Amino acid sequence: MDSTDLSALSITLQLAGLTTLILLLLGTPLAWWLARTQWRYKFLLEAVIALPLVLPPTVLGFYLLIALGPNGPIGGLAEALGGRSLAFSFTGLVIGSVFYSMPFVVQPLQNAFTAIGPRPLEVAATLRAGPLDRFFTVAVPLARSGFLTATVLGFAHTVGEFGVVLMIGGNIPGETQVLSIAIYDHVEALEYGQAHWLSGGLLAMSFALLILVYALNRRFAVVKP
Amino acid sequence: MSIEARFRLQKDRFTLDVDLQLPDRGVTAIFGPSGCGKTTLLRLIAGLEQSPDGQLRIGDHWWQKDGQSLPTHRRPIGYVFQEASLFPHLSARANLEYGVRRVPKQQRKVSLEQAIELLQIGELLERMPDRLSGGERQRVAIARALAAGPQLLLMDEPLSALDLKRKREILPYLEQLHDQLQIPILYVTHAPDEVARLADHLVLLEQGRVLASGPLDQTLSRLDLPLRKDEDAGVVIKATVAEKDSRWHLARAQFDGGSLWVKDSGLPLDKPVRLRVLARDISLALEQHPDQSIQNLLPARIAEIVSNDHPAVALVRAEVGTTSLLARVTSRALDSLGLKVGSSVWLQIKSVAVLE
Numbered sequence: 001m002d003s004t005d006l007s008a009l010s011i012t013l014q015l016a017g018l019t020t021l022i023l024l025l026l027g028t029p030l031a032w033w034l035a036r037t038q039w040r041y042k043f044l045l046e047a048v049i050a051l052p053l054v055l056p057p058t059v060l061g062f063y064l065l066i067a068l069g070p071n072g073p074i075g076g077l078a079e080a081l082g083g084r085s086l087a088f089s090f091t092g093l094v095i096g097s098v099f100y101s102m103p104f105v106v107q108p109l110q111n112a113f114t115a116i117g118p119r120p121l122e123v124a125a126t127l128r129a130g131p132l133d134r135f136f137t138v139a140v141p142l143a144r145s146g147f148l149t150a151t152v153l154g155f156a157h158t159v160g161e162f163g164v165v166l167m168i169g170g171n172i173p174g175e176t177q178v179l180s181i182a183i184y185d186h187v188e189a190l191e192y193g194q195a196h197w198l199s200g201g202l203l204a205m206s207f208a209l210l211i212l213v214y215a216l217n218r219r220f221a222v223v224k225p
Numbered sequence: 226m227s228i229e230a231r232f233r234l235q236k237d238r239f240t241l242d243v244d245l246q247l248p249d250r251g252v253t254a255i256f257g258p259s260g261c262g263k264t265t266l267l268r269l270i271a272g273l274e275q276s277p278d279g280q281l282r283i284g285d286h287w288w289q290k291d292g293q294s295l296p297t298h299r300r301p302i303g304y305v306f307q308e309a310s311l312f313p314h315l316s317a318r319a320n321l322e323y324g325v326r327r328v329p330k331q332q333r334k335v336s337l338e339q340a341i342e343l344l345q346i347g348e349l350l351e352r353m354p355d356r357l358s359g360g361e362r363q364r365v366a367i368a369r370a371l372a373a374g375p376q377l378l379l380m381d382e383p384l385s386a387l388d389l390k391r392k393r394e395i396l397p398y399l400e401q402l403h404d405q406l407q408i409p410i411l412y413v414t415h416a417p418d419e420v421a422r423l424a425d426h427l428v429l430l431e432q433g434r435v436l437a438s439g440p441l442d443q444t445l446s447r448l449d450l451p452l453r454k455d456e457d458a459g460v461v462i463k464a465t466v467a468e469k470d471s472r473w474h475l476a477r478a479q480f481d482g483g484s485l486w487v488k489d490s491g492l493p494l495d496k497p498v499r500l501r502v503l504a505r506d507i508s509l510a511l512e513q514h515p516d517q518s519i520q521n522l523l524p525a526r527i528a529e530i531v532s533n534d535h536p537a538v539a540l541v542r543a544e545v546g547t548t549s550l551l552a553r554v555t556s557r558a559l560d561s562l563g564l565k566v567g568s569s570v571w572l573q574i575k576s577v578a579v580l581e
Contacts, residue, residue: 119310122273125297126304127324127373134298137323141314 004173005198008182011090015178016158019097023105023154024147026098031109032139050103060100061167068092068168088170093178096168097158104153112146113139145217152213156206228377228409232269232279241265241276241433249284251425252403252410254441256417262433263413264307267379270411271304272297283377301332303370303408305380309362311354317365318350324373333374334408340368343405344398360391364398371406378402378410384419399423421461421501422580446542446549448531453540453551459503460550461580466492475520478579482546483523487579499580504540506575507552511562513571521574525550527566532556543572550574 030049034042052060068075068086074095075085086092116139124134140147162180169176171185179198186195228247234240241262247253255263268274270281272288272295281289288295303324311320325337341347344364354362363383370378383399384392396419402410403423412423420427420441427444429436429452436451437444445452446460467479469489476489478498485500492498513522525543532539539559541552550572564570 119306119308120312122297123304123306123310123312124323125273126271126302127369128298128327129323130296130298133327138312142312144314 002194004177005179005182005194007174008177008179008198011174011176012159012178012180015090015093015097016155018094019101019158020105020151020154022094022098023101024151027102027105027109027150027154031106032113032135034106034110035113049106052100053103057100057161057163058167061096061164064092064096064099064164065168068095087168088172088176090169090176093165093169093176096164097161100161100164101154101157104157105150108146108149108153109143112143112149115146116142148216149213152209156209159202160206227284229280229282230266230270231281232266232276234265234269234274234276234279236265239433241269243430243433243435245428245435245438247409247411247428247438248426249409250407252412252423253426253428254420254424255411255413255428255430256420256424257415257430259415260432261430263415263430264381265433266430267304267381267411267413270377271302271379272300273304301328301374301376303373303375303378305363305367305370305378305383307382308386309354309359309366311357311362311366311369313354315354316350317346317352317354317357320354320365321350321369321372324369328374333372334376335371335374335406337372340372343371343401344368358391359387360394363387363391363395367395367398367402371402371408375408378406378408380410380412382413382415384416385414396422417455417457422499442549446551448529448540448542448551453504453531454534456505457503458540458551458553459501459506460548462500462502462548462550464498464500466494466496466498469494478577480548482544482548485521485523485574485577487577490579492579501578501580502550502574503576504551504553506577507550508573508575509541509543509552509554509558509562509564510571510573514573517573519573519575521572521577523550523572523574525570525572527564527568527570530559530564530566543570545572 034046065087066072070076070079070085075087078084078086086095120138120142121134124138129137160180165178166181171177171181179202183195183198186198227249229245230247231244233242239262243266255266257263265274269276269279275294277292279289281287288300311317312323315323321337321340325333341350344367346361346364346368349357349361349365357365367383384395387395400422414420424441426439427441428438429444429450431451437447441461442463452458462480464478464480466476467484468477474489475486476492477484478487478500487500523545525545527541528544528549529542530539537555539554539556541554542549543552552572
C-alpha cells in the first residue's frame, strides 16, 4: 500500500464517518416525523428519500455536480459566501454522500419507530414524561436495533459508493480520491496486486461489519413480552 | 370537590356525547358493551384523545376548559391499560421508577414501597417484563401507575386480557386499592362481576351516551335500565358482619333495613362486606313460612313492578327499609297472589354471594 492508497483509505473513512454522523442527526428527526405523521402527502417525501435506491449513481452525481458547481444554487451560494464552489471538494463529497446514503439510514429508523407503536409513548406520557423525554427514554431505546442497522448500513454504503463520488469529487488523490476509485485506478493501470489488497480489505471490512450487525441485532433486540 | 366531565367527540360513525358529575372518592365503574365508548371516555380524561370543546374539572383544577387542555404528561393521573404495557427495555423496578422520578416528592400520594407492598411485587423487581407472567405484569403496571402519585387513577379493563385464574389473582389487590387508598378510581369494564365487587358508583354507557350515573346500589336496582334484562340482574348490598353462628358456620350480615345469613368464610365481626343478591334467586310469599328450607326471609314492600322482555316474566323491586332488592317472578304468580305496588310481601332469598 503506497501513500496515495493510505490517504484514500483515510478519506474514505472520514467521508463515511462524517456522512453517517450527519445522516443520524438529520435522519432521526426525519424518520421520527415520517413514522408518526398523518400527513396525506407523506408518500411523496418517502419516494424522494428512496430515489437513490433505484437511480443510477451517475444520474444523482450529475445533478449534484450541477447544483454544487459554481453556477449551481448550492455551489453559487458557497462562492457568494466567500468559499469556493463545492464541486471536486471533500465538502461536496459529504453533501453528495448524505443524499446518496439517506435511504439506508432513514428507512431502518422509520421502520423501527413505526414498530414501537403509540402505546409505549402514551404510557410514558401518563407517567409525566414530556415529548422530548419520551423520545429519548422510550422511543430511542426501543428503536436501538434500528439505530444499529442504520449506522452500519449508512457507513458501509458510503464506503462502497463510486458513481456519485466520481461525478462530483473527481479523482484528486489526497483530496477526493476514495478507496473504490483507487481500486478502479489500479485496475486501469494493471496494478492487480494493489487492487487485490484494497479489494480484499474492503471485502473483509464489509463482511465483518455485517456479521457485527446481525450478531448484535439478536442481542440488541428488545424482547417483547 | 368532585369530577366534572363534558365531552363530545365524533369519530367516523361513532359519537361520544357525555356530561358527567362523578364523585371524587371510591371506585366509579364505567360499564357498557364493547364499542360503547368507555375506553374513549377514559382516554379523553387522560388527555390521550382530544375533544376540542370538552370540559374537564378534577376537584378545583380545570384540566380542560375553553379550548385549553393540559397535555397528558401534566395531568397527575395513573393509567392502567388493558394490556400491561410495561416498557420492554426496562426491568420491573426501572418501570416503577420511571414514573416516580418524574413526580415531585410532595405530590407522591403513594410511596414506591407502599405500591410494591400493596401489589406484592417485591420478588419480581429485578426481572425483565418478558420474564413475568401476564398477571404479574399487570400487577407491576398497577403499582407503576400508583407510584407516580396520581390524584386520579384510570383503569381500562385491567383484567380483561387475563384468564380467569389470573383475574382471581389480581382482584384482591384491586379490592385492597379500593379499601386502603384515598385516590378516586375510574374503572372501565364490561364484566358485571367486577362492577359488583369494586364499584361504589356506576356509569352506564351505551353507544356513546350515558344511560345512568349514580351510586351502585341505587343504579343496579333501577328497573328502567337495560341492566334488568341481564340474566344476572340483581343488587349489591353493603353490609357489615354483625353476628356469627359458629355451630353452623354462618355469619349474619347487617344492612340498612335487615340482615341476611351468609356462609362464614372466616369473616371477622364488623367487617364490611358486599352481598350480591340476584333477582332470579328471590321468590315472593304472602306469609312467613317457617316450615321450609330457605333461611333468609325478609319482610318487604313492593315499590315497582315492570314486565321483562318476555311477557311471562316480571321484575319486582321490593324495599326492605331503605334497601332495594330485585325479584324475578312470573306475571301469573303476581296475579294469583294479588301483588301490586304497595303490597307487603316476604322475600325468600335462596342464595347470597359474599363479595368481600
